[in-house]
Amino acid sequence: MNTNQVSRRDFLRVSGLAGTALCLGFYFPSSAKEAEIINTTGTASSEIELNAWIHIDTNGKVTIFNHRAEMGQGSFQSVPQIIAEELEVDLKDVNIVFAQGNREKYGNQVTGGSSTIRSSYKNLLKLSATARVMLISVAAQKWAVSLADCYAASGHVFHKTSGNKFHYGELVVDASKLATPKEVILKKTSEYKLIRKPLLRQDTPLKTNGTAIFGLDKKLPGMLYATVERNPRLRGVVKSFDASAALKVPGVIKVFKVRMGVFKTFREGVAVVANSTWAAMQGKKALKVAWDDTGFEHINTADIYKRQQDSLQTQEGLFAKKQGEPDAILKQAEKTVDVVYQTPYQSHSCMEPVNCVAHYQGDKVEIWGPIQAPEWVQDYISEQLGLAKEKVIVNMTFLGGGFGRKAFMDYPHEATMISKEMSAPVQVVWTREDDATQGPYRPGISYRCQGAIKDGEITALKFRMAGQNNDHWRAGKTDQANRSTAEGFLKPYYDSIKNISFAEVQFETPIPTMWWRSVYASTNGFAYESFLDEIALAAGKDPLALRRQYLQEERSQLLIDKMEAVSGWKQRKKNEGFGVAITECFASTVGQIVKVSRAENGKIKIDQVWAVMDCGWYVNPDIIKAQVEGSIVMALGAATIHEITFKDGLVEQSNFYNYKMPRITDIPPIEVYIMENEANAGGVGEPGLPAFAPALTNAIFDLTGKRIRKLPFDLSAV
Amino acid sequence: MITLTINQQPYQIEADPDMPLLWALRDLIGLTGTKYGCGVAQCGACVVHLNGEAVRSCVTKLSRAAGQKIVTIEGLSKNNDHPLQLAWNEVSVPQCGYCHSGQLMSAAVLLRENPNPTDQDIDNAMAGNICRCGTYPRIRKAIHLAAELQKKEGEAK
Numbered sequence: 001m002n003t004n005q006v007s008r009r010d011f012l013r014v015s016g017l018a019g020t021a022l023c024l025g026f027y028f029p030s031s032a033k034e035a036e037i038i039n040t041t042g043t044a045s046s047e048i049e050l051n052a053w054i055h056i057d058t059n060g061k062v063t064i065f066n067h068r069a070e071m072g073q074g075s076f077q078s079v080p081q082i083i084a085e086e087l088e089v090d091l092k093d094v095n096i097v098f099a100q101g102n103r104e105k106y107g108n109q110v111t112g113g114s115s116t117i118r119s120s121y122k123n124l125l126k127l128s129a130t131a132r133v134m135l136i137s138v139a140a141q142k143w144a145v146s147l148a149d150c151y152a153a154s155g156h157v158f159h160k161t162s163g164n165k166f167h168y169g170e171l172v173v174d175a176s177k178l179a180t181p182k183e184v185i186l187k188k189t190s191e192y193k194l195i196r197k198p199l200l201r202q203d204t205p206l207k208t209n210g211t212a213i214f215g216l217d218k219k220l221p222g223m224l225y226a227t228v229e230r231n232p233r234l235r236g237v238v239k240s241f242d243a244s245a246a247l248k249v250p251g252v253i254k255v256f257k258v259r260m261g262v263f264k265t266f267r268e269g270v271a272v273v274a275n276s277t278w279a280a281m282q283g284k285k286a287l288k289v290a291w292d293d294t295g296f297e298h299i300n301t302a303d304i305y306k307r308q309q310d311s312l313q314t315q316e317g318l319f320a321k322k323q324g325e326p327d328a329i330l331k332q333a334e335k336t337v338d339v340v341y342q343t344p345y346q347s348h349s350c351m352e353p354v355n356c357v358a359h360y361q362g363d364k365v366e367i368w369g370p371i372q373a374p375e376w377v378q379d380y381i382s383e384q385l386g387l388a389k390e391k392v393i394v395n396m397t398f399l400g401g402g403f404g405r406k407a408f409m410d411y412p413h414e415a416t417m418i419s420k421e422m423s424a425p426v427q428v429v430w431t432r433e434d435d436a437t438q439g440p441y442r443p444g445i446s447y448r449c450q451g452a453i454k455d456g457e458i459t460a461l462k463f464r465m466a467g468q469n470n471d472h473w474r475a476g477k478t479d480q481a482n483r484s485t486a487e488g489f490l491k492p493y494y495d496s497i498k499n500i501s502f503a504e505v506q507f508e509t510p511i512p513t514m515w516w517r518s519v520y521a522s523t524n525g526f527a528y529e530s531f532l533d534e535i536a537l538a539a540g541k542d543p544l545a546l547r548r549q550y551l552q553e554e555r556s557q558l559l560i561d562k563m564e565a566v567s568g569w570k571q572r573k574k575n576e577g578f579g580v581a582i583t584e585c586f587a588s589t590v591g592q593i594v595k596v597s598r599a600e601n602g603k604i605k606i607d608q609v610w611a612v613m614d615c616g617w618y619v620n621p622d623i624i625k626a627q628v629e630g631s632i633v634m635a636l637g638a639a640t641i642h643e644i645t646f647k648d649g650l651v652e653q654s655n656f657y658n659y660k661m662p663r664i665t666d667i668p669p670i671e672v673y674i675m676e677n678e679a680n681a682g683g684v685g686e687p688g689l690p691a692f693a694p695a696l697t698n699a700i701f702d703l704t705g706k707r708i709r710k711l712p713f714d715l716s717a718v
Numbered sequence: 719m720i721t722l723t724i725n726q727q728p729y730q731i732e733a734d735p736d737m738p739l740l741w742a743l744r745d746l747i748g749l750t751g752t753k754y755g756c757g758v759a760q761c762g763a764c765v766v767h768l769n770g771e772a773v774r775s776c777v778t779k780l781s782r783a784a785g786q787k788i789v790t791i792e793g794l795s796k797n798n799d800h801p802l803q804l805a806w807n808e809v810s811v812p813q814c815g816y817c818h819s820g821q822l823m824s825a826a827v828l829l830r831e832n833p834n835p836t837d838q839d840i841d842n843a844m845a846g847n848i849c850r851c852g853t854y855p856r857i858r859k860a861i862h863l864a865a866e867l868q869k870k871e872g873e874a875k
Contacts, residue, residue, distance in 0.1 A: 072814030072851045200810055207815030208803040210751015210791040214816055217750035225745065250734055277754070278734075278741035351755050351763060351816040351850045400753070400816025401850050432756045622810055626856070630813055633852025656760035656848060664844045664854040 021057045022172040024131050024180070037130045039180050053127055054083065056135075060155050060169035062089055065099040069111040069372045070203065071399035071406070072630075073685035074623035077201040078117055079124065081619050085194040086128035086187065088152035089168070091202065101374025101394035110373040112407050112515060114586040114683025117619060121681050129184040131175075138174040139166045189617075189678060198622035203398075215370035215397045218357045220425040226418050227280040227429055228258060229287050230269035230438055233649040235510050236293030237268045245286035246272055251279025255287070256421055260414035261384065262440075262512055263473035267410075271418050277429050284431075296510050298649035301345075301444075308446035308466035308507055309340055317464050317505035320485035324499030326452075329460035333452035337538050341449065341530060342710040343467075343523035344643035346442040346516055347659060352400020353435040358415035359425035364391035365416050370399035372407035380409040381416055403634075404515030408440070436659050437651040441644050442516030443468035447527035451535045452499075458535060458550065460499035463489075463528065466507045470514050478506070488521035488583045488690050489528050492553040511646070517634060518686040521585040525690030526639075526697075526711060529581035533698040534707065543698060544569055544580045544593075551582070559591050559614050559675060566673055567593040567610045576607070577703025581694035586683030588615035590628070592691040594668075594699040604700060604718045606668035611688060613672065616679035624684050625672040631688030632670055637662040639693035640715045720784045724749065725793025735781035740764045742780055743790060751791035751819045755848070762847030765820040766790045772827040791819035794826060801871060802826055805864035813851035821847045825861050834865055 024039055055063040064083055070076040080094040101109060108119070132152050139157035140147045149160050158165045189196065206212035231237075243255035251274045258271040272283035330336060356369035364387065371377055374394040382392045399406055415428040430438075445467025452460040469482040481504040494500060516522060536546040548560045563580070564570060572578045575597055582591040591612045599605040611628050618624060642659050645652045653659035672688075697708040700718055708718070722729045722739075724747065731746050738757075743749045743766070752775055755763030759774040766775045767789040768782075775783075794800050802825050805811075812818045821844070828835055828843035835843070840861050849857070 074813070200807060203815070204807045204810060204812055205798055207812040207818050208806045208822060209794070209798045210749070210819050212815055213750070216754060219748065219750070276737070276741055276745040278737045278745070349850060351753070351761070351814065351848065353754070399814060401814045626810060626813060626853070629855055630852035633854060634850070655758055656756050657758065661848045661850065662852070663848065664857060665841045667854045670855055
């Protein structure tokens, strides 16, 4: 049997496409690091499963299978923009569909770490160029002319001298019989017509007239709606429940106990299933549940930080990184700085609350939802239910925000268990209160930062963090330091500062924690970049000049040149506070300068934010600007407006009236600039976030002399 | 039986008169463009027009909406060509897009009542709509652009 043809048939079945077509994909042979491009209609019969990607039909219509989620970051635009460029088709002729969860087919599908483009763009370029070359080859054969006399544009192959042309659709059948060329020549950056252009997003029209389907919008015939009352203390089991009042609510059909996995642990709740979301919500309010949360520490926020900060004074922790002998230098140093920073727990609070549709059908289950990690969901459900992986079908919808929260398996698992109990398709809706009070959260972290200065130069830096390690909720090892301890800190510093260490003093609570946009860089960046400001002051240096001096590598220097030029850093005036921070996150570096002043009412006003992004090779400058703008707004909220706190083991915030969000009235003018270079692509969706908080607090220090070491802080009270 | 007039179409539904309009639109009628964000009139994702006024459908009971003229995002224009929709596209306002049905419905009332809004007017009118992706700078920009488009449209007529 020809494996390729089987793969192709499966692919076409799954994709809903039919008929003859050119269908190319790439896969990663186990022996090689580089992807290999494969023609699914070819005759090679190696034992492979294909990463199917591009499909061109006899009408010339191109379909791309987007293996990553679209949660606002723009993969729905940037992936087609890459493919249309090298394939030489018009963007409007490219149709993009969400791929289902399938690790064998698409490789890693987890939309996280700002990785969609940076992990796949080289393969996407090569794949598209390969298809183009194959189509040109067929045309050249048909005309009996040389390849060099033909070129492709707008979905056609042209013969240069005669002006003859073929539509791609006329060539795909023959092209599909060709072997894929081993080498193709990719365009130079200067030849790009689509890439690096601020093209309008193709998903915008769907998002202005209500037609974009988010998880919460998914409907199936006969679908029921469910809410779940879960233990407000985040752990424990149901002792007993009284459903009598809930069952009297018109529309409520059934009330029962349900268990969902939360990483390696489980959590119980009581599900209320009804014929509308409203009825399910009313039923949930009428429930009476007694909880048994034995073994769960009834934690308070003040105790969390006291424990963290006490341990930072007495424990060295596990080294994540160490060079030179910072301890020895610090011991002998005449001038040292030794301070503690504190950052809060945060909720992701996506505008679309967590939700999921599951349809359990005995021998299989199909799932639809706002899902960042479809193949993790597939793995987990197949393991929990004892179903073969191909019997767990996971469909991604548009996500109404993700920010890390929707990369986990708890809510699809819970929806599956409820559908199983009901023998019907069920949509489980988390209320805003559920979303806010039940986590997982970004962990709250304390940092102790020490530095030694001699003759105005930095001689040693020592950083320790105490905060929950997200990896511990998954398979992380507890005998190693958090792998993200040094995240956010720029690598060129290691060349110019000889004695540096980063360590994690381990800290556990039963609070579930997880990735939150830009992950540990979002909190590390505040500590490390605030600390460099304090060091600059102690060393008698200008904060930006200090960074220039210690970041000797060329890209950093160019970034700083740009930051200086756009902000007028050197020309700043007396009653203006300027603050700078530069952070690295997911292979991109972002520098920000914030300018503040005192308004007439005496309150601090953010006059301007300048952000400079160096993400190397990039696709769409307007999407990058939008992502950086949005990251700054999100960072503003996390630095000055909201935090999650715990009292007696309960989360104290529940909805947007006590977990407030930045609003249009809170937003300073933001200017975003992008560095032009050819370096490997870095991330875009997250790296704009970490530098904002320290740039703001450094600016406030510059204006007022008041150093802010604890987030969030009340901007109106400074 | 409750009669609703939505986007000029009559609908008859069997529902609890206390049910918020939001859930009737979404679950009973199948108009899912109107979004659930908070359920307590804090975020604006559910804004629709009731007799031309922007209301939070998550706290608007069916008993209040019955017999009134309701417009949802699906009815803002026939061809996705309201000046605000055109401007939203031109400025690439949405990221995840979830809150923008509500943003647009709030902005539409502003633009009708105040064809030349200042930044301050926009802030006042839009402060009830949360966008977690932080598209606020672009919302402001797009409303100004829509005001221009609306003016040109008026002149053309």
